[in-house]
Amino acid sequence: MSNQTASWLPDKKALEEHYEAYRPSFVILLERLELLLRERILVTSKPTYRRRLKGFPSYYRKLLRIISAGFEPKNEFPVLTDLIGIRVICAFLQDLADVEHLLREQFTVLEVERKGADRTFREFGYESTHILLEIPEEIRKDLELPPDLVFEVQIRTILQDAWAEVEHELVYKSEFSPFDLPLKRKLASINASLSLADIIFQEIRDYQNKLNRELDKRRGSFYQQADIESALDLAISGSEDPAVPKQSRSNHPDDTQVSAPTTHPAASAEALSVSAPSVSDEQTPASPYLTGTIDDMILDAIESHNSGNLERATEIYTKIIEQRPNDTVLSVIYKHRGMAHFASSRYEQALDDFRESSRYAPEGFRPYYYIAIVLSVMGREQEAVDNFTRSLELNQFQPYVYFRRAQSHYNLGQYREALNDLDHAVSLGYTKPEQAKLRILIAKKLDIT
Secondary structure (H helix, E strand, O other), rough: OOHHHHHOOOOHHHHHHHHHHHHHHHHHHHHHHHHHHHHHHHOOOOOOOEEOOOOHHHHHHHHHHHHHHHOOOOOOOOOOOEEEEEEEEOOHHHHHHHHHHHHHHHEEEEEEEEEEEOOOOOOOOOEEEEEEEEEOOOHOOOOOOOOEEEEEEEEEHHHHHHHHHHHHHHHHHOOOOOOOOHHHHHHHHHHHHHHHHHHHHHHHHHHHHHHHHHHHHHHHHHHHHHHHHHHHHHHHHHOOOOOOOOOOOOOOOOOOOOOOOOHHHHHOOHHHOOOOOOOHHHHHOOOOOOOOOOOOOHHHHHHHHHOHHHHHHHHHHHHHHHHHOOHHHHHHHHHHHHHHHHHHOOOHHHHHHHHHHHHHHHOOHHHHHHHHHHHHHHHOOHHHHHHHHHHHHHHOOOOOHHHHHHHHHOOHHHHHHHHHHHHHHHHOOOOOOOHHHHHHHHHHOOOOO
C-alpha cells in the first residue's frame, strides 16, 4: 500500500522545470486569447479583462489536493483546467448572459459551471460562471504547450468580482474563517446588498434601454415629417423661382398636410400626407395621467407619442413641466412636447417649445436644429439658416444640419452656399439620395455640367 502511495507522489522539481519551460508560451497564449476575446465579445457595455496564469506554488498545491482526491496524472506535466484563465468583468447582469452566448457561438465549450447557482434564496456567497473552452488551433500556432491544455473564462459583474476578491482574502486565503454567527451574518448581508445592487442596476439599465428605444422611434418620426416637408420644398423650388416666397403653410391645429401646386406630382397630397397613426378607443385611457414619478411619466408620454396619441402625450409633458423639475429635464420635456406639437402641425407652439428647450439648455445644439426645421417648414428660411448656423457653432460635426441648411440656402436662391453645405455634409458621411437630387438642382441653377 505504501509503495502504491509513493508512486503517485509528484516530482516537484521536475514539475517546476516543465512549468518554467512552458511559461513563456503560456504568457504569449494568454495575450493572444485576450485579444481574441476582445475582438469577438461585443456587448453594449465594454467588459474589463484580466489575464491570469496560475503561479507554480498555487499550481503545485492544487495538484496535490486533486491527487489526494483520486486524480491520476497522465502526463509528465499534468494540466489543470484553471491553469490559464481570463476573467471577463461586466457592468450588468444581462451582459453575463450575452457574453456566455457569444462564447458558445464562437468557441468549443467543454464545460460550464455556475458557482453559487445551487444556493437557496436565503443563502448568499460567491457567484461566477466558469466556462472551459478549447484553445483554437490558430492561437496555438508556434507555441510549445502541454497536451490537453484548455483555458477557463470566468464571467462576473463588477460587484460579483469585488465580493470574490474580498472573500478570497478573508476566507479562502486566511488560516481561520469567521466562525462566529454575527460575523457570518455580516458577511452575508454585505453579499446580499451587492446582489441587490446588481439587480437594481440592471433594472435601471432596462428602463434606460426601453426609454432610448422609444426616443429613437419618436425622433425618427419627427425627422420623417421634416423630410416630407423638405421634399415638398424641393418639388416647389425645383421649377419655381426660389426668390419667390414658398406657398404659405397653415398653422391651424387641424392641418395635417401641406398642399402644393397640382403641377408637381411629387408634391401630391397623397404623397405628402403627414397624419398621426389612428388611435383606438381602447388605447385612450379613461382618465388623464396625473400620478407617478417623472421617469414613469416621461416613458408613458413618449410611448403615447409613438403610438400616435399626441394629445395624451402633450398632456403628460405639460404635467411634467408643471412640476418644475431641474433645467436639464425641462429642456428635454419642452423638446419632446415641441415634437408632439410639430407632429400635429401646430408649428407656432412647436417653435415656442423648442425655444424654451434652448433657453433651459443654451449650450445644447439640438434645440436650435429643431427650431430651424420648424422655421423652414413655415417658410421662414433666413431665420432657419440662422438657427442651423447656431446649432453648427455648438457642434460642427452634424452632416444632416449641413444638408438641411443647404436646402434653406437653395430655397433662398443662395446656390453657392447650398453647394458648399452639401460638400460639408458629404464629407461628414451624409450619403442619402436626397443630397444627390439637391446637387442636381443646384447644378442646373448654376449651369454646372
